[in-house]
Amino acid sequence: MADIIEEETRRISRGTRILLWVLGILILVALVLIFLMFGPPGLAETFAEPEFCGETCHEMEYVYTSFLEEEHSELETCNDCHLPNNPGAAGFIEHYAWEGVVGIRDLVKHGVGAIPQDIEIKENSESWAQDNCWRCHEDEIDDDHGEDEEFCWDCHDDVFHDVD
Numbered sequence: 415m416a417d418i419i420e421e422e423t424r425r426i427s428r429g430t431r432i433l434l435w436v437l438g439i440l441i442l443v444a445l446v447l448i449f450l451m452f453g454p455p456g457l458a459e460t461f462a463e464p465e466f467c468g469e470t471c472h473e474m475e476y477v478y479t480s481f482l483e484e485e486h487s488e489l490e491t492c493n494d495c496h497l498p499n500n501p502g503a504a505g506f507i508e509h510y511a512w513e514g515v516v517g518i519r520d521l522v523k524h525g526v527g528a529i530p531q532d533i534e535i536k537e538n539s540e541s542w543a544q545d546n547c548w549r550c551h552e553d554e555i556d557d558d559h560g561e562d563e564e565f566c567w568d569c570h571d572d573v574f575h576d577v578d
Contacts, residue, residue, distance in 0.1 A: 447514065458510075461517060462491035473529040481575035496535075498542045499549065540565065 426434075460466055468478020481487055489495065497516065498508050516539075523529050535543065547566040548555065567574050 458513070459491075462493045462513070464489075464492050467492065467520075471524055471529075473524065473531075473533065477533065477575050484575055485573040486575075495543045495546050496539050499546055543567075 464478055464481055467474040468481070469475075486495070493499070493509070493513060497512050499505065500508060520529070544565050563569055
């Protein structure tokens with residue numbers, strides 16, 4: 415029996431073995447990422463809380479402090495504004511995929527000291543924040559409301575946290 419297994423093992427080409435190793439490593443990395451996002455109870459929620467970044471990362475301290483003083487400080491997470499929050503299964507997947515991408519990006523940038531002193535909202539975050547304003551306040555907004563401005567905060571700059 416051992417001879418048959420050894421003979422079959424030799425038949426697998428070197429390229430196939432490398433491919434299997436790479437595939438195994440990719441699966442392992444995916445499982446670790448899934449575990450970090452959904453595994454430990456409350457981990458994803460902890461990372462999304464304003465206190466986590468505001469009290470852990472010195473770069474976010476002034477943003478967090480101003481957030482606490484603004485009208486939107488009752489929101490549960492920064493992701494309520496800063497990530498896509500579309501309904502349905504596709505929206506759920508989109509939200510958590512971007513949460514992983516943005517979270518890893520910010521963690522790496524923090525680790526290497528690459529977060530600028532004056533933090534500016536990224537273009538995709540800008541559109542997500544705008545969409546979330548409309549989603550939360552759709553009952554309060556007229557059809558022609560804000561047609562002269564690109565973003566809600568162009569007029570309503572007193573309800574958002576400082577970024578500089």
